Amino acid sequence: MNILRIDMGASGGPKVSVVPSGEYAGLGGRALTSSVISKEVPPLCHPLSEDNKLVIAPGLLSGTSAAQSGRISVGCKSPLTGGIKESNSGGQASQVLARLGYQAIILEGKPKAGELYKIFINKDGVKITPDSSLCMLGNYDLVEKMKKEYGDKIACISIGPAGEMKMSAASVAFTDMEQRPTRHAGRGGPGAVMGSKGVKVIVLDDTGLSNRTAKDPEKLRTANKTFVDGLRKHPVTGEGLPAFGTNILANVINEAGAYPTNNFLVGRFPGTSKISGETQAETEKARGGIPTHGCHRGCVIQCSGVYMDKDGHYLTKQPEYETVWAHGANCGIDDLDAIAMMDRLDDDYGVDTIEMGATIGVAMEAGLAKFGDAEAAIRLVKEVGKGTDLGRILGNGAAVTGKVFGIERVPVVKSQAMPAYDPRAVQGIGVTYATSTMGADHTAGYAVATNILKVGGYVDPLKPEGQIDLSRNLQIATAAIDSTGMCLFIAFAVLDQPDTFQALIDMLNAFYGLNLTADDVVALGKSVLKMERDFNARAGFTAKHDRLPEYFKKEPLPPHNVTFQVTDEDLDKVYNW
Amino acid sequence: MTHPEKSHGRTIPERTSPRHISLTVKAGLIPAFSQLLQNGFWIKGYVGCSVKSFLCEQFGLAPEYLEKRIQTIFLDGDVVDDVEKTVIEDGATLSLSAAMPGLAGAVLRKGGYYAAMRDQISFKGETTSASMQSGKILVKLFNMPLQELGPVFLEHGIQVESNKVKDVLKARADDFERGCGEVLADGRKFEFKQLLEMDWGGGDIFLQVKIV
Numbered sequence: 156m157n158i159l160r161i162d163m164g165a166s167g168g169p170k171v172s173v174v175p176s177g178e179y180a181g182l183g184g185r186a187l188t189s190s191v192i193s194k195e196v197p198p199l200c201h202p203l204s205e206d207n208k209l210v211i212a213p214g215l216l217s218g219t220s221a222a223q224s225g226r227i228s229v230g231c232k233s234p235l236t237g238g239i240k241e242s243n244s245g246g247q248a249s250q251v252l253a254r255l256g257y258q259a260i261i262l263e264g265k266p267k268a269g270e271l272y273k274i275f276i277n278k279d280g281v282k283i284t285p286d287s288s289l290c291m292l293g294n295y296d297l298v299e300k301m302k303k304e305y306g307d308k309i310a311c312i313s314i315g316p317a318g319e320m321k322m323s324a325a326s327v328a329f330t331d332m333e334q335r336p337t338r339h340a341g342r343g344g345p346g347a348v349m350g351s352k353g354v355k356v357i358v359l360d361d362t363g364l365s366n367r368t369a370k371d372p373e374k375l376r377t378a379n380k381t382f383v384d385g386l387r388k389h390p391v392t393g394e395g396l397p398a399f400g401t402n403i404l405a406n407v408i409n410e411a412g413a414y415p416t417n418n419f420l421v422g423r424f425p426g427t428s429k430i431s432g433e434t435q436a437e438t439e440k441a442r443g444g445i446p447t448h449g450c451h452r453g454c455v456i457q458c459s460g461v462y463m464d465k466d467g468h469y470l471t472k473q474p475e476y477e478t479v480w481a482h483g484a485n486c487g488i489d490d491l492d493a494i495a496m497m498d499r500l501d502d503d504y505g506v507d508t509i510e511m512g513a514t515i516g517v518a519m520e521a522g523l524a525k526f527g528d529a530e531a532a533i534r535l536v537k538e539v540g541k542g543t544d545l546g547r548i549l550g551n552g553a554a555v556t557g558k559v560f561g562i563e564r565v566p567v568v569k570s571q572a573m574p575a576y577d578p579r580a581v582q583g584i585g586v587t588y589a590t591s592t593m594g595a596d597h598t599a600g601y602a603v604a605t606n607i608l609k610v611g612g613y614v615d616p617l618k619p620e621g622q623i624d625l626s627r628n629l630q631i632a633t634a635a636i637d638s639t640g641m642c643l644f645i646a647f648a649v650l651d652q653p654d655t656f657q658a659l660i661d662m663l664n665a666f667y668g669l670n671l672t673a674d675d676v677v678a679l680g681k682s683v684l685k686m687e688r689d690f691n692a693r694a695g696f697t698a699k700h701d702r703l704p705e706y707f708k709k710e711p712l713p714p715h716n717v718t719f720q721v722t723d724e725d726l727d728k729v730y731n732w
Numbered sequence: 733m734t735h736p737e738k739s740h741g742r743t744i745p746e747r748t749s750p751r752h753i754s755l756t757v758k759a760g761l762i763p764a765f766s767q768l769l770q771n772g773f774w775i776k777g778y779v780g781c782s783v784k785s786f787l788c789e790q791f792g793l794a795p796e797y798l799e800k801r802i803q804t805i806f807l808d809g810d811v812v813d814d815v816e817k818t819v820i821e822d823g824a825t826l827s828l829s830a831a832m833p834g835l836a837g838a839v840l841r842k843g844g845y846y847a848a849m850r851d852q853i854s855f856k857g858e859t860t861s862a863s864m865q866s867g868k869i870l871v872k873l874f875n876m877p878l879q880e881l882g883p884v885f886l887e888h889g890i891q892v893e894s895n896k897v898k899d900v901l902k903a904r905a906d907d908f909e910r911g912c913g914e915v916l917a918d919g920r921k922f923e924f925k926q927l928l929e930m931d932w933g934g935g936d937i938f939l940q941v942k943i944v
């Protein structure tokens with residue numbers, strides 16, 4: 156496979172070069188994006204400068220028949236955190252880009268005069284055209300326009316107005332199977348970097364191309380079957396996620412007293428049952444929506460869905476757990492329709508739903524709106540889309556908003572908003588939030604089979620230091636799975652069923668003709684984390700950045716009335732391996 | 733407030749607000765009770781016994797179902813790791829869920845590998861059996877247990893706030909009107925509409941819902 160490099164700042168206009176993989180051969184997903192960023196981007200550069208790069212990389216098995224293989228990684232130096240960033244998304248682009256034969260697209264440089272471009276890629280090559288008519292279009296209108304121009308077999312990678320305005324919460328949008336811009340690499344502001352490169356949309360068309368072929372197609376088929384059987388028979392991947400989506404977590408996290416409510420003031424939200432995955436799925440069914448749907452072809456888990464408004468018209472994709480929490484409990488809002496509307500607006504403007512919800516929570520604490528006021532929250536999101544002065548503040552995330560309005564209680568690490576688990580109730584997650592290379596990030600410590608992988612040897616989970624070791628191992632294993640480009644929700648089946656994990660490795664071996672072992676996968680995860688840590692260190696990060704905000708140590712969280720008790724010394728041990 | 737009611741052509745005497753409602757409904761209407769079951773309902777039984785004994789011996793839950801299907805259990809918001817040793821006291825809240833996705837899901841699982849990551853909210857209360865006595869506990873059902881045990885608990889009968897039940901029935905009044913068979917209030921038959929017109933008073937009500 157080749158890497159497509161586009162120098163947006165070349166004299167005479169954007170310059171395309173298709174180059175062999177070279178030193179990046181055999182890498183995909185996060186391993187590839189983080190390698191490129193750590194090797195090619197000066198760590199001290201301004202994230203919106205010509206020196207930053209935006210790397211868009213499918214997974215190792217994208218474009219093949221392997222199930223769950225269509226996740227895509229977007230890497231850059233983050234405008235939100237100032238550190239390295241890999242943000243992950245579903246959608247069709249990963250499969251299409253891989254079938255087009257590209258291991259990655261790397262956007263480099265910066266156009267001098269601030270032009271806005273569209274890039275069209277098909278089997279015949281790459282065409283880059285300036286198009287000012289796209290300026291400030293929302294993602295939905297933009298995709299419709301692209302469909303008119305290029306037909307309805309395309310997959311789009313785009314930014315909305317937030318990306319054009321280079322807001323730190325701006326996402327990169329990916330179209331789903333229905334060609335709606337509902338999947339987003341949201342965390343850390345990669346949309347702002349794409350905006351700084353002057354790229355509004357990349358349109359992909361793989362017409363005339365078929366799946367990538369494996370070195371050993373038969374072995375791939377067999378391994379894929381075992382893998383799919385494993386996903387289907389597991390209660391989480393075969394039943395819970397398909398039936399209720401990721402928002403199945405709302406009731407449980409609420410019951411644990413870890414469901415951040417009213418800007419992380421308390422850990423339980425009285426309106427949870429109104430916005431839970433169970434209620435959401437019933438609402439969708441009753442309105443003719445779909446509670447079980449994939450974000451890309453080839454997903455057998457199907458944790459997503461389609462959300463209709465009260466009149467049965469499409470409103471947005473099924474908002475996922477973090478989105479429902481961020482715009483819901485975190486803002487005291489128990490109205491699913493209002494939350495779905497904010498999800499739709501976020502997708503259209505191209506902003507990260509977690510960052511936006513957390514930001515509105517901070518804004519509510521600052522008195523810009525009352526907790527629970529859904530209409531006011533929608534109005535605040537609209538300010539972002541319009542790019543008003545207030546909107547520009549909000550669009551730059553919770554940390555900036557907290558500073559501007561003088562709020563102490565701002566739930567961020569490395570300036571990135573925390574997701575939907577209060578680290579005081581589930582302290583192991585707090586360890587991951589604090590120490591992740593990405594800023595507060597839930598996926599950076601997803602439950603992967605560390606006991607099967609035996610990352611770092613056996614850990615006694617009941618020892619107090621257990622959570623440090625567990626967090627470390629989870630981060631390593633997550634970096635490894637991210638690098639395969641598989642959806643992280645395979646984690647449970649892999650955790651519980653060693654044959655499903657083996658099937659994953661078998662698929663990689665069958666496709667590439669390799670003899671990888673579990674140890675190799677662990678080594679890959681470690682090397683990715685090391686690269687990312689190293690980049691962050693060169694960008695000026697120290698141990699002091701691996702901390703939760705002080706108030707988590709001081710303010711007890713009801714109902715358990717617990718504070719975050721992991722010591723700084725222990726946090727500093729996470730990266731000792 | 734009391735007033736005379738008519739049912740099936742009979743005039744029935746003045747009555748106080750009903751304390752026991754029994755409905756026979758089409759299966760498709762069971763999800764309407766979902767939020768009630770998620771928020772919690774009271775059931776009576778013998779307390780002072782283990783979670784396992786309460787659910788399996790008193791409510792007939794198959795031990796295998798408890799072991800395999802119910803992977804995440806909370807007692808008063810604390811994660812339960814050992815269903816045989818953890819004792820339920822009168823007035824407790826017991827929440828039942830299947831295995832959950834993600835790191836949080838793994839961490840909250842009973843007896844899970846990641847238990848250390850949520851030590852602060854692990855159940856550390858009574859683990860030896862006190863003497864058994866009658867009492868009641870609040871049960872919350874989520875996800876798969878909601879779908880699978882919800883109809884069982886509804887048939888057995890649950891104690892819930894009457895206003896909340898009325899809200900559920902009102903919200904889908906047309907569906908219930910069409911999909912409701914027998915409607916009983918304190919043992920007497922009513923039309924569904926009459927049930928909604930009735931003053932239910934405040935406080936709790938005992939609700940039984942059977943599938944046609």
Ligand code: SF4
Nearest residue numbers: 449450454456458642
């Ligand atoms: S499980 Fe969910 S996130 Fe993963 S690929 Fe399927 S729809 Fe996308």
